Amino acid sequence: MNAFKRAGNATNVFARSWANFVIKYKWPVLLATLILAIGLGSQGNMEFDGDYHVFFSKSNPELEAFDALQDKYTKDDNVIIVLSPSNGNIFTKENLTAIEELTAESWNTPYSSRVDAVTNFQHTSAVGDDLYVDDLSYNSSLKTDAEILEIKEKALKEPLLVNRILNEKGSVTAINITVRLPGIDLNEIPGEVTPFVRNMISDFKEKYPNFEVYTSGLIPMNTAFFESSMNDMGLTMIMLIIVIITTFILTRNIWSTLATLIVVLLSIMSAIGFVGLMGIKLTPPSSVFPTMILTLAVADSIHILVTMLQKMRKDGLNKVDALKEAMRLNFMPVFITSLTTVIGFLTMNFGDVPPFWDLGNITAFGMGMAFLYSTTALPALMAILPVKSKVKKEETKVRKDWYASLGNYVIKQPVRLTIISVLVIGGLTFLATKNTFNDEFVNYFDETVAFRTDTDYIRDNLTGIYNIEYSIGSGESGGINNPEYLKGLNAFEDWLNEQPEVIHVNAFSEVARRVNRSMHGDNESYYRVPDNRDEAAQYLLLYELSLPFGLDLNNQINVDKSETRVTVTVDNITSADMIAFSKKGEDWLRHNTPEAMHAIGVSPTLMFSKLGFRQAESMLTGNIIALILISLVLMLALKNFKLGLLSIIPNVTPVLVGFGIWALYKAQINTGMVIVFGMTLGIIVDDTVHFMSKFLRARRELGYDAKQAVVYAFETVGKALVTTTIVLLAGFAVLSTSSFALNSYMARITVIIILAALIIDFILLPSLLILTSKKEVVTVKNIEATQVAFDK
Structure with missing residues (x-):
């Protein structure tokens, strides 16, 4: 206990000294953080890579085998243009003429090496000993009806055409453009091939409005990856607006909202600099890092700001004293939350999908910088800004009674609530085992993406994809x-x-x-x-x-x-x-x-099919390491081995609950969802750390029994947990609107997990704390014992 007291006092002394330093030298501290953020941001150089190859590591055996096959033959990056005439018959003079024209124009596609169509299909025939190989249909505008009918009969009997270039009815056909990309410039697809093909199709539809045109293939897929990256970057602005509104509603203070906004912008700016310094090329999974950092960084700031404003409104402290107290009370919990979040995201490096390595590394760096700015720029700003807050004892009492009522409800029936929780969690854990992997790359995009809808049409009306x-x-x-x-x-x-x-x-x-x-x-x-x-x-x-x-x-x-x-x-x-x-x-x-x-x-199809399984196997080690490291951090932080082990339950069970509910919703998981365990494990520790630290303070310092300590924890930390949960839910809810399924599915299940974490920390965790603390002897500490770590 003496060691604990010394560690706790040392932590408080450091936090108090740090707060005094930052507030005393607020302008130099603020200027230094701005210079740091701007300096890092100036190195930012965000490039987007939409090539599907980025999803596979260089050592991926499926990629190696596929590249070896392409080296033997020709690379088959392609654009499939599917034509569906309104009359439902490809074989008319007018329609064949239109197809001929589009086929001829397709040869002008940048880097094109081959164009296959029904009209230029190489049909063989023989006269005596002579072999003739000709286009199936040429100069179609000069053909007679009888000749057109003969062409149709030949085409519909040709195995190399039917269900590949032509459907069995002869109502839909395709033009397949094969391109050989030099692979020198990332702009080859989005800047050259895709614009040309789109303009060509636009001109074709203007000249022949009777055709519906659909596109698919590896080039459009790469384009969809690229455009999804750009669109998901745009979600950051939506999230910024939500953060501003949410923070203002929860804090009811314009200056705290401004300070929060500045902190998250500095964090994102630093992360952008990290991207440039490390030479990372952004992809759909990694392009969501601004939204991730923004969401998680806000949680750091919210803890400090809510405590500061509570001290001003409830206790009547002046701004400086309230700010110092908020820093002292939150420095270590915020540090632990940031550390566990960094650990969780860094475990993505154990996976086999490079874009998630980048997402993990960028977000981990951003969260490290968010902690720095939350403990430097944030208090410096709040010390500078004219923050005022009136004491509202009545409103505070009502809010306190609400959380106290929830605490009183829990302490009356800990056994019952534990049994119910275990049954519900057990049932959902069983359902979680019913999820199956399904990494169909077309389903990486939702129906708002043209590549997805066009590919679905081609699959239903012409050939498989x-x-x-x-x-x-x-x-x-x-x-x-x-x-x-x-x-x-x-x-x-x-x-x-x-x-x-x-x-x-x-x-x-x-x-x-x-x-x-x-x-x-x-x-x-x-x-x-x-x-x-x-x-x-x-x-x-x-x-x-x-x-x-x-x-x-x-x-x-x-x-x-x-x-x-x-x-x-x-x-x-x-x-x-x-x-x-x-x-x-x-x-x-x-x-x-x-x-x-x-x-x-x-094939790319097979590569993506195996990607989820390979990612799951490789992430298993990372998830175990994350669980061990985070558990050790909590044991050291709480200075209690038993409670450290107990903390694993509220940190792991939300993930099991989340995947159980997902089984009822989709029952299929993709590569993006495999990283959720390690990622959310670090995020949801926030709730557990703050609740347990309050519980321990009441037990060790105030002499409360277990039930009183639980109520105390609800009263003192309940609002902060609800506040940060709302912010996290808002951030991941925005990300869940992404048209890219790897991101949206990951965000949706994270929303479920974060909400489950709050419920478990409000129901199961306090029940377990009561049940496991019954036999402990409680001694009242003197007033100096209140200066311990996690005092809040």
Whole structure:
């Protein structure tokens, strides 16, 4: 106990001395903090990176496999333009002419390397021994109705078109633009490709208003990521307004509102400087850091300001004395809250998603600076500003009675409330296990984003938006012409087409069958892979020589013709089903083909599908470390091992409750929600620290029994906890409106967790404190013992 008293007195002495120093040298302190913030802010250089690759670490095995596949063939960054004519028939002279024009213009897209459309599809035919490869439809405006009908019949029988470029009814078609980005400038997509495509589509719709146009593909997805980052940065302004209004309503003081606003702006400015100094490129997850810092920094300021104004209104202290007392009472609790929040956000570095590393590091730095400014700039400002407050004893008494009534209600039935709480928490914890991972990248965006709605339309009316790719090797140069290889590839294609999830398969075996048939006078009996290797090689050479520039087979065959690419388009399935399907394809190859043909499934779709599972596994260690560190901090801060362990309950159970309620709401969690445990663990400690510190003060210093101490804690800290909770709820509620699901879902469940934390700290925590304190002997301390840490 003597050690505790010495530590507590030392803390109070430091806090009191710090407050005296800041108030005495208020102008130099304020000037120094402004110089620091401006100096850091001047280094700010916020760049936005919308490339989906940023979601994967360099060591991510799925990314490595996908990049290796693209190195063998061609990179398939693409824009899919889907056209739906009002008459529901692609095959009219006018519509085919419009498609031809848009296809021709699409070649002008910056960095375009290939354009595939129904009109320029390379249709094969033979006359005698001669192979002819021509556009399926050219000069469409000159075609007769009979010729248009013939084109339609050919197109609807073509496996490489149907459910890929053309739907089965012939009412919707696509133009696929493949681009090869140099990857030198971050502006290649948002500044060059996307504006060109949008202008091209706008001009097309103006000329042909009978077409509805939809866009999807990896380029529009990257654009959506970029624009989501910019939009989420805009949420900061909304939150600033809410902070101003909320702070003013809760403090009823214009000067405290102004001081709070300055503190959070300095914190955000410093964080922006950190972004520039560290060379961080912002992404949708990390771009919300201003809202995060703003929300959490306000909580620091609110504790100090509410206490100061209470001392002025309730106790009649003058501004300087009230400010010193507020600093003394709140310095250590605010420090612990900031420290645990920093620990929570830093645990994001244990994950496998780099944008969340950035979010964690930026927010952790910002929170560290928020603590600094809350204990320097804030008191300096309040000492300078003409703050006045009238004593309102009657109103204070009414408010005190409300919290005291809640405390009295709890102390009358701690056993009952504990049992009810345990049952409710247990039930919701069980429900939490019913949540499933589902990281479909299209669902990262809500229906307000054009990429999402356009992609949903394409999925429903033309083709699937998810795919898996296999690079099937032959084991030798030129081996793709080996009849045994072709038969194995053909069998794999057939097996894939039999799977219920599969919408379309694009494999070289289809090209081999089609050319073989054409080389035998379009005899349908020859619609099979060649039986002779030399013939297969000759047919392939002849076919390739007939293909025009930009429409060759480089996207399907590697340079030495030892491997071919199989692209499987699948229906809208969950992440778990996507992973299972990919594994099923790998197993089929392993059991039915030679070792050289064994391959693993890769694609951005599969990468995102595995991202949530990989993030969860990697974050497990981080969450455990966060729990241990934060628990140790609380044990040291409370100077009580038992209460330190007890504090784990109100800090962990809100997360379990939150995910249990989420199971009733969505029952699916994404990558963004995996970080919630570590992040909120640091945030919700605020409630526990302040309530327990008040409880301990009443027990150790005032000689109260456990029930009296609980009521005392409600009376003294209840308003501050409700106030900070309202601010936190407001901040994350704003973030929950983000159109980017990784951010909005994370914010929504955080809102639930923060609200659950307050309820648990008002119901379960005091009940447990009473039940675990029954046998403790309480001794009354002298007046000097009131100078301890967390005295509030």
